[in-house]
Amino acid sequence: MAAAIVYDHVRKEYQDGTVAVDDLSFEVREHELLALVGPSGCGKSTTLRMTNRLVELSAGRILLHGEDVTQADTVALRRRIGYVIQHVGLFPHRTVAQNVATVPRLLGWDRARTRSRVGDLLELVGLDPDRYGRRYPHELSGGERQRVGVARALAVDPPVLLMDEPFGAVDPVGRRRLQVEFRRIHRELGTTVVLVTHDVDEAVRLADRVAVLSRGGRLEQLAPPVSVLSSPASPAVADLVGSGAAVRLLSLARLERADLSPRDQEDGRPGAVTLELGAALDDVFAAIAQAPGGTVQVRADGAVVGVADADTVVAALHRVTAAAPS
Numbered sequence: 001m002a003a004a005i006v007y008d009h010v011r012k013e014y015q016d017g018t019v020a021v022d023d024l025s026f027e028v029r030e031h032e033l034l035a036l037v038g039p040s041g042c043g044k045s046t047t048l049r050m051t052n053r054l055v056e057l058s059a060g061r062i063l064l065h066g067e068d069v070t071q072a073d074t075v076a077l078r079r080r081i082g083y084v085i086q087h088v089g090l091f092p093h094r095t096v097a098q099n100v101a102t103v104p105r106l107l108g109w110d111r112a113r114t115r116s117r118v119g120d121l122l123e124l125v126g127l128d129p130d131r132y133g134r135r136y137p138h139e140l141s142g143g144e145r146q147r148v149g150v151a152r153a154l155a156v157d158p159p160v161l162l163m164d165e166p167f168g169a170v171d172p173v174g175r176r177r178l179q180v181e182f183r184r185i186h187r188e189l190g191t192t193v194v195l196v197t198h199d200v201d202e203a204v205r206l207a208d209r210v211a212v213l214s215r216g217g218r219l220e221q222l223a224p225p226v227s228v229l230s231s232p233a234s235p236a237v238a239d240l241v242g243s244g245a246a247v248r249l250l251s252l253a254r255l256e257r258a259d260l261s262p263r264d265q266e267d268g269r270p271g272a273v274t275l276e277l278g279a280a281l282d283d284v285f286a287a288i289a290q291a292p293g294g295t296v297q298v299r300a301d302g303a304v305v306g307v308a309d310a311d312t313v314v315a316a317l318h319r320v321t322a323a324a325p326s
């Protein structure tokens, strides 16, 4: 698969001698969502900010679609790279629509094209353009502001989007909703995304691949979420994913027919618990914990296709982890 971004022996030493990133090499594939995770101060933001040259590299190269970013004009570069940060930095005296239209205006788009694009983008991020377009940032909730920030960053359909703790300031429920919506948006647009987060749950829920960094921007593991959770490549990764790894795996995996014990007869007992095939394993687990006898019926297309119990969950986990690419 083609690389959208190549980090090639990248190093950043700040003026005071802090080596934020020592010698980092990895590639971000075209259209993937790659999450950078790691403990505070390990160099995640520095790595992201070197990509759009908000921070200059001390050594090494970063190639964006084959072009060395240090050779690119910074203004042109930043227009090709969307950027979303935690406190999204909307212009307070401009309306939502004007904020989203910032880059199209700079690029000299005409009024009709800009208006239509702004409308489409607000709809994409789940905000009704008629209701929200004329509001000012202070008239929005934190989650709505982040949505506007995402819409603004996507305004000219950049091939690459960098996100630094984009949902960090949003309450847990709003955050979960934004994550679900952002995953849909990413699938729909196919933009290459690099997401910095210190939240392992967010990384495994959103990312196609997770890059785990440790101090000095050292790459501990770069793999799909299930692999990072089920086979941590080093003690640093195991430490980061911690004791919650199994629970996180449960939320990633879905119940399949092969995991079930066969069952022809429908269990007619009143109150018998049923689940749909394809349910997330954490929901299966919760249902089993509550069900009389520790078993639940599983249905597909309205018919009972088997029963699930604790062994089913373990079997499904083994299936998922065995299939995980490294």
Ligand SMILES: Nc1ncnc2c1ncn2[C@@H]1O[C@H](COP(=O)(O)OP(=O)(O)OP(=O)(O)O)[C@@H](O)[C@H]1O
Pocket (backbone or CB within 6 Å): 014, 015, 016, 018, 019, 020, 038, 039, 040, 041, 042, 043, 044, 045, 046, 047, 198
């Ligand atoms: N402008 C700067 N001057 C000097 N040191 C800096 C500067 N910016 C960051 N650092 C240091 O570089 C290291 C990496 O910082 P960076 O912000 O990249 O880490 P991070 O992984 O994003 O951390 P966090 O999760 O806390 O945001 C830290 O030790 C930090 O103190």
